[in-house]
Amino acid sequence: MPALLNIVPVDTRIDFMKGRMVALILSGVLMLASVVSLGVQKLNFGIDFAGGVLVEARMPDAPDIADLRTRLNDLGLGAVSLTHIGDDDRDIMIRVQQPEDATEEEENATLAAVQGVLGDGVDYRRVELVGPKVGGELIEAGIWAVSLSILAIVLYIWFRFEWQFAIGAMVALVHDVVITLGLFSVLRLEFDLTTVAALLTLAGYSINDTVVVYDRVREKLRKFKKMGLVDLLNLALNRTLSRTILTSLTTLIAVLSLLFLGGDVLRNFSAALAFGIVIGTYSTVYVAVPILVYFDLRREAIAGEETVGPEEQVAAAATDAATEGPLAEQEEAPAPASETTSETASAPPRNAGQRSGKKPKKGRGRKR
């Protein structure tokens, strides 16, 4: 059974790197806008972080919202918001924002007062009360979680790759997180604990995407020692393009079904994730990879990193032999066509011997 659908044309040679300046400027502007928005109008904290009282109730009959609002405001509890939610017109949501110095007793009294206004026969679907102390602690835990996960991911990348990759990954991660936060700030979407979970997940997703491309960059670096960095990055991006698109699409499909069918409780979470998948995919192609150009990628160190077993060395040598020929002549070769892979040991033996003789010297050179 052959594939019915080929979403991505095979063997693309899109020059992603050409647009890198435009993309980096765009990303910079988006980040700046996000930071400004976060500074000016901050985040619309949900009850988890702001503290307060939230009541979601199904009234016996469709309520008179205006009248109810007046009665709630008459309680003099502080900022009360009353909204209609869901498909059933009997469903309402009330949120009371307490002043920052409210005590736990006051919050409990607030809840009782709200329940008093709603009266009897109400089906309380959700009641939440978060004390100001807990809210503050949850914010702190959220900041720790996001920062530490970025740090841990970056350390792992550093360990597995080179520091340039770690920095590229970090920039991309911060980029994704900041812009998603910015989106929440600009659109005044409610920011709560599940949104933090979504942020961490999108960090995990975005880095997943980035690592796959970085892995390919590293592979190509080892193989094409003389190819220009820009061409090499383009090559790696093109070679992983179909996978990038396919995976993003499947994940996006799953998340979109959550967004539309997962119910109110998960709406903000799925929205953050859906946006995160898009921005994460973009940042892989246009931030994480292009940024490598601006670092002094010590290509030889990276290329020779994993000279482990003798088997691999021979293989690598053979590859070099197979590819070095044409590439040596044209430094900036548009490689894809001439690319051959590691096991194509079809190189002339004379050449292979030469190369494997050279290898150890490089190793010594690094140690100095």
Next chain:
Amino acid sequence: MLYFAKWKTTLIVLICLAGVVFSAPNAIRGAADSLPDWWQPVTLGLDLQGGSYLLLEVEADEVVAEHLEALVESARAELRTARIRYLGLGVEGTTATVTIPDADQRGSAQRLLAGLDNAVEVTAGDDGQFLMTLNEQAMVERRNQAVEQSIEIVRRRVDETGTREPTIQRQGQTRIIVELPGVDDPQRIKDLIGRTAKLTFHLVDGRVSPEELVAGRVPPGTEILPAAENNADGPPTYPVRKRVEVSGDRLVDAQPSFQDNQPVVSFRFDTQGGRQFGRVTSENVGVNLAIVLDGAVISAPVIREPILGGSGIISGSFAVQETQDLALLLRAGALPAPLMVLEERTVGPGLGADSIRAGALASLLGFALVVVFMLASYGLFGGMAVVALFVNLFLLLGTLSFLGATLTLPGIAGIVLTMGMAVDANVLIFERMREETRNGRTLRNSIETGFRQAFKAIVDANVTTLVAAGLLFYFGSGPVKGFAVTLSIGIISSMFTAVMVTRLMVVTWLRRGRAQALPI
């Protein structure tokens, strides 16, 4: 890469079967009670089955303050016996202070104060002032004890209400998490666990005239206590001697009952409490005995005759429910310190059911779309990836059930997300195969290279996601933790299914068929 040892094949098949076996109870959730302990469906979180989550804080400093209060009372007595003049003896926060005006007496006063309690440190301040604080170790010990004791008492009180399967556990230094599945109005439980229920019997100070009481002038050792809410018939305040004659610790039983058609609570003391109660009532016939609950006077009846049997009743203007609650509280014992509700989250059964429905619908649709997408993109191999995805779902659900993990709504989101991301490993492998074929490799060769080259990227990519999920678990609470658990298990099981299960299928296909070209 294309060879599987027999034992390896067997192991893979066994793991897959285990996944199916352990997820099976979820299909017969209704009959879960008749299943053995190790073979249970996954536990549903409060947000799915409905219930209440309470985060309580033990105000442990109160215990310290109380201890110092007692210290101050004995200091008062000792200083008086030693004829040392003192000023401003009292407690503020977690420090007790006293001033000795006579410089000659300061030395002996300090020795006397230091000898009162070896957990107390006495430091001399300016102008003959002495500060008494509990030392670090005693402070930690008392707080710790207060929290442990509170947990025990909260558990007893919750158990008495008949809530099924409550979870009560300590969090951090001074906090308690109470989870009450199926409780959709926690108000009664909040009322019950929010009360200290400290019952004490004091004598009313008959020397204080009504005028002095209104003016707030009472002799030392006597304090003014308000009337309890139910005590509307009596005076608004009472002059009560601070000395505790008998305390509620000595109660062995308390039951709601009736006297003259009025709801009352009858109680019984243990032997020592009965003896104390008998002595007080014998020595003070004609005096009013104040029954004090949490610092307010429930009633203050006149002692008409000695009560020697060790039992009695508490009367007041009670409703029937109130006597039931009070009896329950007295039976369960007093909290060592007040509890504060810091956080409360309640989900009604209606919303929980809606969430399950929405989550299931989203999962099904997401799953169906991913299946269609994979089949359309990769044909036969896509079909194998779909089989692997099925196995992955069974493994995920089976592991969750086996570990007794809790499935929350964000947890369902984690499953949906895992399905999207699980096929990533297969996409990586298949794309690599296509690429290698285009590079002119033979069928066998490109399949082998596809698996090998993709493997490194798969491991790196998944470990990083796992790092994020691990931190989420560490920092998250409640539902978010549930999400981290499903995401982590999903990542691990998807690596297994994508790399091992799919490969096994591809290898089997390769060995049996006479395929000449890559079917993707």
